[in-house]
Amino acid sequence: MQKQQYLTKNQQIVLDLVEKSSEPLKAYTILFNVQKKGIKAPLQVYRALDKLVEIGKIHKIESRNAFIACHNSSCQVAKATAFSICEICEKVTEISSAGLSKYLANFKDKDGMKYSKYNLEFFGLCKKCR
Amino acid sequence: MQKQQYLTKNQQIVLDLVEKSSEPLKAYTILFNVQKKGIKAPLQVYRALDKLVEIGKIHKIESRNAFIACHNSSCQVAKATAFSICEICEKVTEISSAGLSKYLANFKDKDGMKYSKYNLEFFGLCKKCR
DNA sequence: TTTCTAATGTTATATTATTACATAATGTTA
DNA sequence: TAACATTATGTAATAATATAACATTAGAAA
Structure with missing residues (x-):
C-alpha cells in the first residue's frame, strides 16, 4: 500500500462523529x-x-x-495548532491567525533552534461566560 | 486559614524530587x-x-x-508557560523568551478576546538528536 | 500469485486520575 | 480558650484514559 488515499470505515465513522460535534469529544464518549x-x-x-x-x-x-475536528482548511498536517478554551463552559475554538502562526513558525529559541511543530492552548473566559 | 505560606510536608517531598530530576516525571514515577x-x-x-x-x-x-520544576523565576503563578520538547530523546526545556511571552500575553483573537493564561509546547529535535 | 503493508478485531492490561469518606492540623473569630 | 472554618492528610476503591499482544483480513505492489 502506498499512502492511504481514502479514510477507512472506522476512521470515517469516528471522523463523522467528531465533525458533527460542537464540542471536543473524549475517546470513550466517541x-x-x-x-x-x-x-x-x-x-x-x-x-x-x-x-x-x-x-x-x-x-x-x-x-x-x-x-x-479541524476547522482550519490549511491544516493538512497536524503541526501547528492553537486553541482558545473557556475555563467555565469549556468551549474550545481553533484559532486561525496568520500573524500568530507566522510568529510561532519562525520562533527560534536561545540556541537558534526552530521547531517543526507546536501546540498552543489559551485559557480564559468566552464571550458568554464573561 | 489564609493563604498558605509554606509548603506542607507532602508538597515539599514531591517538589524536592521534581526539582532534582533532569527530566519531567510522571505521577506514578513520583x-x-x-x-x-x-x-x-x-x-x-x-x-x-x-x-x-x-x-x-x-x-x-x-x-x-x-x-x-519551574526554571523561570518569574513564574509565580502558572499562567504563561512554553516548552520545547525533543521528539526523540524527550528532553523538555522551559522556554523563557521575553519576546514570546509578550507576544502571547498580548495576543487577541478575532473577537478581540484576550486570554489570562496559555500553554505552548514546541516539538522538534534537540541539538544532540539532530 | 506471492508478498508486503496497513487496517481490523478481540482480549487483557497498563497508566493516569478522581470519588468518597474519615481524620488531623492549623488558622479565625467570638 | 472554645467553637468554627478551612486546608491538609490518610486510605480504599474505582473511574477514566490509553496501550500491548496476538490473530486475522484486505488491498496494493512486485
Missing part, C-alpha cells in the same frame, strides 16, 4: 456513540483517532484529553 | 520514588502536584502527562 456502527473496543477508536490526528483531520486538545 | 518518605497513595501525589502547579513551582507538560 466509543459509546459509535457502538451502534459496529465499533466495539477502545483500541478501534484510538487507532482511528491516531490516524485522523496524523493527517490533520482532527486535533487533540491536550489539556482536556479530547478531540475536535 | 509515587514510586517517594514511598520511602511515607507517601503511599496516588492521591497524595496528585494533591501535592495540584498545589505545586497552582502556585507555579512546577508545570505540567500536557502532551506527556508529566511534571517539571
Whole structure:
C-alpha cells in the first residue's frame, strides 16, 4: 500500500462523529456513540483517532484529553495548532491567525533552534461566560 | 486559614524530587520514588502536584502527562508557560523568551478576546538528536 | 500469485486520575 | 480558650484514559 488515499470505515465513522460535534469529544464518549456502527473496543477508536490526528483531520486538545475536528482548511498536517478554551463552559475554538502562526513558525529559541511543530492552548473566559 | 505560606510536608517531598530530576516525571514515577518518605497513595501525589502547579513551582507538560520544576523565576503563578520538547530523546526545556511571552500575553483573537493564561509546547529535535 | 503493508478485531492490561469518606492540623473569630 | 472554618492528610476503591499482544483480513505492489 502506498499512502492511504481514502479514510477507512472506522476512521470515517469516528471522523463523522467528531465533525458533527460542537464540542471536543473524549475517546470513550466517541466509543459509546459509535457502538451502534459496529465499533466495539477502545483500541478501534484510538487507532482511528491516531490516524485522523496524523493527517490533520482532527486535533487533540491536550489539556482536556479530547478531540475536535479541524476547522482550519490549511491544516493538512497536524503541526501547528492553537486553541482558545473557556475555563467555565469549556468551549474550545481553533484559532486561525496568520500573524500568530507566522510568529510561532519562525520562533527560534536561545540556541537558534526552530521547531517543526507546536501546540498552543489559551485559557480564559468566552464571550458568554464573561 | 489564609493563604498558605509554606509548603506542607507532602508538597515539599514531591517538589524536592521534581526539582532534582533532569527530566519531567510522571505521577506514578513520583509515587514510586517517594514511598520511602511515607507517601503511599496516588492521591497524595496528585494533591501535592495540584498545589505545586497552582502556585507555579512546577508545570505540567500536557502532551506527556508529566511534571517539571519551574526554571523561570518569574513564574509565580502558572499562567504563561512554553516548552520545547525533543521528539526523540524527550528532553523538555522551559522556554523563557521575553519576546514570546509578550507576544502571547498580548495576543487577541478575532473577537478581540484576550486570554489570562496559555500553554505552548514546541516539538522538534534537540541539538544532540539532530 | 506471492508478498508486503496497513487496517481490523478481540482480549487483557497498563497508566493516569478522581470519588468518597474519615481524620488531623492549623488558622479565625467570638 | 472554645467553637468554627478551612486546608491538609490518610486510605480504599474505582473511574477514566490509553496501550500491548496476538490473530486475522484486505488491498496494493512486485
